[in-house]
Amino acid sequence: MNRLNRDQMAARVARDIPEGAYVNLGIGLPTKVANYLPAEREIFLQSENGLLGMGPAPAPGEEDWELINAGKQAVTLLTGGCFFHHADSFAMMRGGHLDICVLGAFQVSTTGDLANWHTGAPDAIPAVGGAMDLAIGAKQTFVMMELLTKQGESKLVEECTYPLTGLGCVSRVYTDLAVFDVGPDGASVIEMVEGLTIEELQRVTGLNLNFSKSVEAA
Amino acid sequence: MNRLNRDQMAARVARDIPEGAYVNLGIGLPTKVANYLPAEREIFLQSENGLLGMGPAPAPGEEDWELINAGKQAVTLLTGGCFFHHADSFAMMRGGHLDICVLGAFQVSTTGDLANWHTGAPDAIPAVGGAMDLAIGAKQTFVMMELLTKQGESKLVEECTYPLTGLGCVSRVYTDLAVFDVGPDGASVIEMVEGLTIEELQRVTGLNLNFSKSVEAA
Amino acid sequence: MIDKAIDGAAAAVADIHDGASVMIGGFGTAGMPDELIDALIARGVGDLTIINNNAGNGEHGVAALIREGRVRKIVCSFPRQSDSHHFDAAYRAGKIELELVPQGNLAARIQAAGAGLGAIFTPTGYGTLLAEGKEVREIDGKHYVLEYPIHADFALIKAHKGDRWGNLVFRKTARNFGPIMAMAAKTTIAQVAQIVPLGDLDPEVVVTPGIFVQRVVPIVSDNIAIAA
C-alpha cells in the first residue's frame, strides 16, 4: 500500500489550491504545503499576525525578526504583499474572506467537527491561539493529518472525543491513506492510495463511509 | 442687557477649550468656535469624515474637494494631522477619545438630554448624520445655542419635547444670555451676561435653576 | 497571473442584477465613484438596495439612480441635503423605503459585516426614535442598542491608486467608507485614478489589502486634482 509521507500529503493538498486563492496554512504540518505550490500559480498566503502575500523563508543571516509568521519563524514578503493590524487580520478570517484554510487535527468528525487545540488532559495547559478563528472563518477548511494514531485508532471519527475547536467547519480531510469530504451528509471517500481497498479503509476507520463513483470504479 | 451675538458665543466657548484638547465642532453655529481658538494653543480638531488636525478653509481657488469637513466645505490639514476611515473615525467618538464635542441644539433638558436632529414635524424628512454618535461619545458634550426661540420660549427645558438625540449626554450649555452646567442634579447657572438678573433668567426659562456662588455674588 | 484590472466601468458592473444590494462609498463628493454609478444607471437594473451615507443630491450619482426609479430601499444617515429633491419626492410619494441609521452605527455595522460578527451592542441611538423596537441592554452601567451587520452583494468605491492584486490607497478624506465597504461586500469594485505596477504601493501603506477587492477600474476623473 502506497501510504503517503508528509511531503506527499502536502503536495496532494497543494494540487487543490487554485490560482488566486487566499490561503492560511496552519502551524506545523500544513506549513509544508507552501513548498508544493507551483511558482507559476499566484496564490496569496495570509499569516494571522498581519501579513498577506507571505513569501518563503529568507536565506540564513537575512532574517528580519519583525517579519515573521504565525509560528514565529522569519519569512519574507512577496512583491504586492502588505501588512495590517491584528483586528483586520482576524476580520479577514472571521469575515469569510479567505478561500482556504489548511489545519492539522487531533480528530475530525464525519460531519466536519474539528478538534485540534487541546487534548483535554487534566494537567495540560490550554492554549488556543488562532485555531478557533481559522477553523470557522475560511470559505473552506481543509484538514491534513495522518488517518491513524500511532496506536492505530482512526482520527476521522463519528464524534470527536477531544475538546472541539469548531462545529461542522471542516469540508475536506487529506490523510496519508485517503481524501475525504465531510459535512452534514457524513464522510465520502473521494480518493484512496494505490493498493488500499474499500473494505480495508472501512475496517481501519470503523466508519460508515460513502465512496465516490471514481473510487468505487478504481 | 449685553446679550451675546453668535461670534461672542463662539469666543466664549473657545475660552473653555484647553491646549491639547481633541475636539469635534458640529455643523452650523459650533463651526464658528474654530475662529476663536488662539493660534498659540495647540488644539486638535476632528472631522467625522476621517480627519484629525483640521485646519482653516483654504484660500479661494485652492480648494481640494477630496479634503472636506463634515459640512462638506473645503478645509486644510495642519502639519501633523492625518486621515483614517469612517469606522475608525466614529470609534474615536464612540470610544470616548474626544475630549469635547460642541453641538447646536433645538432643546436641552436640565438633566442633559439633547434634541438636535429632528423637529418631529410629521412631514419632515428625518436625517441624523453623526449627531447621535457625537452627542454620546465625547468626554464632554457642550451645546451652543440661543437660549430662547424667536417666540421667546426657552430651549433649556425640564424635559425635551422634540425627539431626542441622546440621553443625559450634555454637560454644559453656552447661550447668548448665560452658561449652564446640566446633569443629574439639574441646571446650574455658572455665568450670566452683564445686566441680566437671577430673577429675569428664572422668569424667561421658567426653570428651577441653581446659581453658582460667583453668579449670586455678582 | 492574477490581474483584477478591468477595462471600463460598464464591464466592471455588468453582473449587478435586479434586486442587488449595493454599497456606494463617498462622503460629499469625496470618494464618490461617479463613473461606476453612471455605469450602473446605464445598465438599467432596478429594485436595488443602496447603502450610502446620503441619498444623493442634484442630478447625478445616487440622485440620478433614484430619479430613474432604480432604488427600492436606501440605507443612509443623512438623506436630506441641499439639493436632494429626487429623494425627497420619491420618499414623500412612498416610492422608496428609508432605513435611517446614525452615521457611526452605519460605519460600525458595515465594519461588523466585514469582520463576520453577528451583531453589536452600540451606545449610539439609545433612548431615541431610531432605537424604537430594538433590543437594548445595560452593560456596566451604560445602555446599548443591538444592531446587526450590513452586508451587500456589491460595493462601488473610489480609491486613489490600485494594483493588479487589488491593493488600494486612498486620498485625503476620500477614504471615508471605502475601506470598510470593501470588506463588507461580496464583490468590491474600485475605481482608481491610476493602476500602478505591483510593488509600487509600499506594503506599510496599503489601506485596503487586495483580498477585499475583486475588480479595479482605472478611471481618470477630471474634477479632482491628482497628487503624486
Add this chain to the structure above:
Amino acid sequence: MIDKAIDGAAAAVADIHDGASVMIGGFGTAGMPDELIDALIARGVGDLTIINNNAGNGEHGVAALIREGRVRKIVCSFPRQSDSHHFDAAYRAGKIELELVPQGNLAARIQAAGAGLGAIFTPTGYGTLLAEGKEVREIDGKHYVLEYPIHADFALIKAHKGDRWGNLVFRKTARNFGPIMAMAAKTTIAQVAQIVPLGDLDPEVVVTPGIFVQRVVPIVSDNIAIAA
C-alpha cells in the same frame, strides 16, 4: 505646544500602579516593547492584569514579570510556548489566573473596547469549552457567542516612528496588536525607534493617530535592524 515625547522608559511607566490592567503589544519578538516591560518590572508594582497574546517565554519580558510574581491574571490566546516555564509553574501552583481567549476574539474584544461597543456576538468559539457559560445566539442561521470588550488602564506598545503629537507608524509584522491596544487603553505608552519632526509622517500613512497615544518614548533597540 503639545509634546508627548518623554525621556526614558522609567519616567514613561511611573504612574502604573498596583492592580492596574496593562495591555502589552507584540506577537513573538515583533512589536514587543521590551524596554517598557523592563521599566515596569523595575518599578516593582504588582497585582497586575496583563493582556498579551502570549504568557512570556524565557527569562525576559512578560515571563520576567510573572517570575517576579507581579501578575495576578493574564488574558491571552497562547500561554504555552517553547520556553514558558515561568508561566507554567505559576499556573500549576495556582498563583496566576488565566483567561484564555481565542486570538481573533482577543483582537475583536480589544477593538470593541476602543470603539466604545458594549458587547459583540462573535462566531469564534461557539460550541467549544471556551464558550461554556457564555450567552449564545443564532442569527441568520449561524451561531454566535456574546463577548465583552477588553479595556485596560495602560497599553505598552512598540512602534517604528512617532512624532510629538503621538502619531505612529509601525514596521512589518511588528504592527500586530499595537494599533488596537492604543485605542483600548486609558493611557497608551509607545516606545519608538525614532521620534521624527511633526509633518515627517505622511498623513495618509499614519497608522495610529496621536489621539490614541499619550506618551512616546524614543528607545533605540539594538536587536532589530531599523529600516529607513
